[in-house]
């Protein structure tokens with residue numbers, strides 16, 4: 001089987017599991033306990049935090065461990081919006097992950113916030129001038145994802161964050177899909193908050209982190225024993241944090257070379273599909289995109305049927321965002337990019353990890369060509 005759904009999740013790497021093992025067994029302590037078992041767990045947690053901070057170029061105290069990307073997004077959006085005294089206005093885009101969109105909707109419904117959605121162009125890009133125009137004196141947070149999970153478009157986050165800063169507006173970015181491929185140095189990006197998720201990086205599901213700059217006020221979303229400096233209560237997932245740090249260390253070595261090689265292989269894959277599948281269109285930006293993802297619409301098919309045909313040929317991929325699995329509604333991202341509902345239902349997303357290279361992608365391209373031909377001939 002070829003696994004082309006890395007944007008949904010990836011396997012836990014063996015080295016990651018080995019790093020975690022002691023903290024699930026002998027060193028199982030609670031970091032809040034004042035004895036040697038607890039202190040050992042607290043040291044492991046501090047080391048993991050230092051690794052995440054080093055990777056992001058921030059202070060360890062600016063890292064809050066969470067249960068994943070969804071919680072990091074919730075904490076950033078709700079936590080900053082509710083703690084910022086500027087007012088009750090939020091700026092975001094219509095192509096954010098549900099973790100952001102639903103947090104924004106909650107603030108609107110329950111706390112009377114107003115929301116401005118900055119439109120994206122047909123490639124999924126936010127126009128910095130439109131973003132600037134959306135900011136107001138009462139804007140409490142602006143949140144724009146670094147890379148989109150469905151179409152892979154990478155936003156000009158450094159430029160957007162600089163605009164937000166010049167207006168005094170805290171800026172958050174969801175970097176869940178960008179992690180492992182793009183540089184996440186928070187000073188270079190100029191962001192005030194940034195979300196990541198372990199299971200997209202080779203760490204387990206159930207661990208993630210939010211970077212939030214120390215001076216940014218943050219209202220906790222989960223209340224309790226005051227762990228994570230009061231920003232996220234609950235006994236810490238020590239083994240998960242150790243696993244996240246191990247995955248970061250493994251993934252950071254040679255990242256840039258890997259990303260460049262992946263982009264070249266992706267371009268060849270995209271070219272093969274576009275040249276041989278009639279009317280196929282690549283979704284997202286042609287250049288400003290994640291290195292290891294490509295998503296298409298195949299007119300005259302249904303995405304679900306193409307997926308089944310691909311799976312019969314040993315290739316596992318996705319019709320849209322797996323995070324919204326179970327829903328057969330057209331993707332909100334593709335609709336925001338201007339695709340009509342029918343075309344949006346023909347979308348198939350391929351996303352892969354470092355184990356998939358040019359030879360595997362050539363096999364996938366052949367399977368795509370056959371699968372689309374089969375589905376189109378049945379549909380007609």
Ligand code: PLP
Nearest residue numbers: 068069070097149176177197323
């Ligand atoms: N943000 C983006 C862009 C994602 O792609 C995902 C999951 O796919 C999430 C947030 C949610 O992350 P998690 O699955 O860790 O809750």
